[in-house]
Amino acid sequence: MDFEDTKEEAAFRSEVRAWLDANAPKHLEAELKRASFGSSAIESEDPMAAAKAWQKKKAEAGWACLHWPEEYGGGARTPMERVIWGQEEGAYAALSSPFIIGHGMCGPTVMAWASEEQKQERLPPLASGEEIWCQLFSEPAGGSDLAGLRTRAVKADDGSGDWIVNGQKIWTSGAQHSDWGLLIARTDPDVPKHKGLTMFFLSMKTPGVEVRPIKQVNGQSGFNEVFFNDVRIPDSQRLGDVGQGWQVSLTTLMNERLSIGSGMSTGFPELFEYCLDVEVEGRPAVDDAAVRSKLAQIAVKQSGLKYTGMRALTALSKGETPGPENSIGKLVAGATMQELAMYALDLQGESGVIWDETSPQNGRFQAILMRSPATRIEGGSDEILRNIIGERVLGLPGDIRVDKNVPFKDIPTSGRSKA
Template sequence: MNFDDTPQEAAFRAQARAFVAAHAPKQFEQELSKASLGRIRLSNADIVEVGKAWQKTKAEGGWACLTWPKAYGGRGASPIEKVIWQQEEGVFGKLTQPFQIGEGMCGPTVMAYGSEDHKRNYLPKLASGEQIWCQLFSEPAGGSDVAGLRTRAERDGDDWIVNGQKIWTSGAHYSDFGILITRTDPTVPKHKGLTMFILDMKSAGVEVKPIKQANGMQEFNEVFFTNVRIPDSQRLGAVGDGWNVSLTTLMNERLSIGARLATGFPELFDYCSELITADGPALDDRAVRSKLAHWAVKDSGLKYTSYRAVSALSKGQRPGPENSIGKLVAGSMLQEIAAFAMELDGAAGVLSDPAEAGAGGRFQAMLLSSPAMRIAGGTDEILRNIIAERVLGLPGDIRVDKDVPFNQIPTRGR
């Protein structure tokens, strides 16, 4: 594969670079460049409001949700052009964090299964930053088994009445809408009785409770539903076909997370280049150089694996199970790198105050956030199963509940 820009791509890159230079909120550039995964915040501004303003600016210039059709707020650009834009947007891409779920997961699902009214009503407002979306999948009793969900939706004329709970919902506390998967028929096997809806997060009966994280942030939430009414017109896909609808979301989720998830390697390399340990410069230590070389290879592998996914998308292919590889590798790599950086710090590694800790406390924030990265979007174990079964073609796990009606599956051990 030739990674050099074609003349057309070079022209597109020049346009993108000029737009960023002219319109990006440069007053936040220094803070954003130091922000790490796990602590992307601004000291004197609300990152959600700043993100909305940047998203609106991009939309007005034709740079938001690039691969979406123009009719839905996008640019109709190619996947390669989207990669070029992300490269040129640089640190300002961190401001789009509140919109990543909407753009990368909810939007593609609405495009695949929504009506034309859904697409024209919701997608342009999502692309412009006017509305933020979340994804309501995980539940306390389901663990990594999305199909084990218990939030129920019961038909009532032209509406559905929803009761239940979701958990670990990123951004629910500032979201306007979400895609919600529910159980509409408990008498069939668990993968067959599900239905997906578009939910107005301001609906009566929706309660959002933020979860305080170890790193001091509150990005995840519990969401409770008490007799929430959703019109049938807000359904995505057929009744009982929610699992197939959710696969579109999940495949796009793993593509989005795997392609954008930071590993901490650039930060670690820069840190080691300047760090002086008790034994001298860190880079003089062959063990340090060996670790860096190991992670450099992995980082390069992630980069070119993501390019392979982009190439497939450019040919019109649907994101596949192979995109689980990027998320699996990046999640564990992030945790290993953060732990190693703190080990290099010695006793100073226990400091977490950005004003006192080495590298502004970025590695401490990474370490505290890294367990979530190995759970969100599919746990390591789930991703390994997906890769083994759907990519490598290995025999699947024995699933004793596969063909059992959901309401007959035991809920506790004996």
């Protein structure tokens, strides 16, 4: 793959730079550059208002959702143009974090499975940042076994064709800010667990939907519990056929791992900069051979992530859909982020236990460390991703699954009542 800009790409890059120079919210740049994964990017103003304003400005100029068709609010740009935009947007990309799930996961699923009328109605407000979407998948009793979910959807007995949903979801990112959600529920407990699922989308303002933010160890509440109490969903808001929910969910999951893995920063530039500044035994840390060795190890992983992501984008540019190999980026990035943060705190010594305005680097690495364990669970745990890579990429024998062909209602539940 040639990483030099073609003549057309160079012209596009110049166009992007000119627009950003004229329109980017430069008064927020310093805050955005100081932000790290796990800490708030903006404190001088309402971060959600700033994010929506930036997304709206991009949408009005044709820079929103560059990979989407224009008729759905996108930019209809090539994968490489999308890469160039990301490179040039830089720190301002952090303003788009509330929309990552909608743009990278829910939107592509709606685009693949909804009716044309629904696409025209739901996707443009999502692209412009007017509406935010969340992904209602994980459940308390399911762990990483998505197909083991217990939220039930049954047909209403009034002949309307509507579905009545009862159950609970957990670890739902951004649910407290979301207008719409993508929901997978069990509609048939009499068949094996992967076959009895159905996918829906619904307004988060629907009566019976309750969102409870979860206070995390880093002091934030990015994740939520979501409860469904006799929530009524029209059958017209079903994606795919009844019982086809697992197949629909794979569209979401493949895009999820591409979005998370390709867009996740490990914090390496920040660590490298820190090692240039901090002193160890009276000398800059980078002068120490052991420190340089550690930096080199992380740099190799960072480079591998970069070019693995480029391969995925090359596949997309050829019209291919995201595949199981995209699990590699998410698996490596999450572990590297945690390793890097722990090493940075080791370099800080006793001051590494401080996390306030007096913390070294403004508490950047403390924030990364507190948030990083979640990266190894969300979007598929490390163990699940290794199984996917081993079985679907390397062709290794699959795990023994004793519940594979067992009706869901007959699967033991460790003391819980059957569905």
